Amino acid sequence: MTVLVADANTRRARALSDDLRADPSLRVLSVPAGTALIDAVRQHHPDVVLVDMGRADRDALDSIRALTQPALERPVALFVDRDDVDLMETAFDIGICSYNVLEAPPDDVKPLLRAAIALYSRFKRTRGELTEAQRKLAEQKRIDQAKRLFMKTENTTEDQAYRWLRRRAMQESRRIAAVAADYLAAHGQGDES
Incomplete structure (x- = not known):
């Protein structure tokens, strides 16, 4: 060390x-x-x-x-x-x-140094988990916004809006959240997450 x-x-x-x-x-x-x-x-x-x-x-x-x-x-x-x-x-x-x-x-001093390293590793892991949870939450918010906008503009149900996003994501080999973000941007909604 x-x-x-x-x-x-x-x-x-x-x-x-x-x-x-x-x-x-x-x-x-x-x-x-x-x-x-x-x-x-x-x-x-x-x-x-x-x-x-x-x-x-x-x-x-x-x-x-x-x-x-x-x-x-x-x-x-x-x-x-x-x-x-x-x-x-x-x-x-x-x-x-x-x-x-x-x-x-x-x-x-070694026990204190080992404790510092262990606490640091734990903090870093927790911070990474929090960042990932925030990313997923932002993606879900984007998807929900896109579904609402699609439902409004295309006069569809929520299930139909989600199927459209999912089908488009599969066709383009992209994540649903990325398709949702593009859809929102194309309709002037931008990223509100």
Whole structure:
């Protein structure tokens, strides 16, 4: 597992990195001074990013927010030295999957990193399921709109309207939702989903 350690305090970052390097199963990299976090992630493609902040603030979280881009998205574990509910909620909103309040890094950080990766995987899977459900709902809405319009313009029943959409989709080897969207667009209805 490759771990990227990001901490503006070089002494603290070195101590944490040294603790992690004691485990031969971990490849530990540090963000060099003067290098942006996003650039380090692009360069090293870590499995997890560990951000240790003595006094985490919203400005510091902005650099982490950039990691929510699909090409860079990585699980991020955040270590702070004081409890701040607003900061914690902001951190979770931007995609941090492990928020840990510790005065000093624990001797064994691996369980926290594994938990961060597991939570990240679960979040990503749930987000994918939500996106798919929203896509299906939008498609069904489009189909229903097209059926209503077809029923109105052709003076047919709902069943006849659906059969027409389905037959056209089969003839064109396309999805019914795509045919419905084209039908709506051809009649000036556009995409209202």
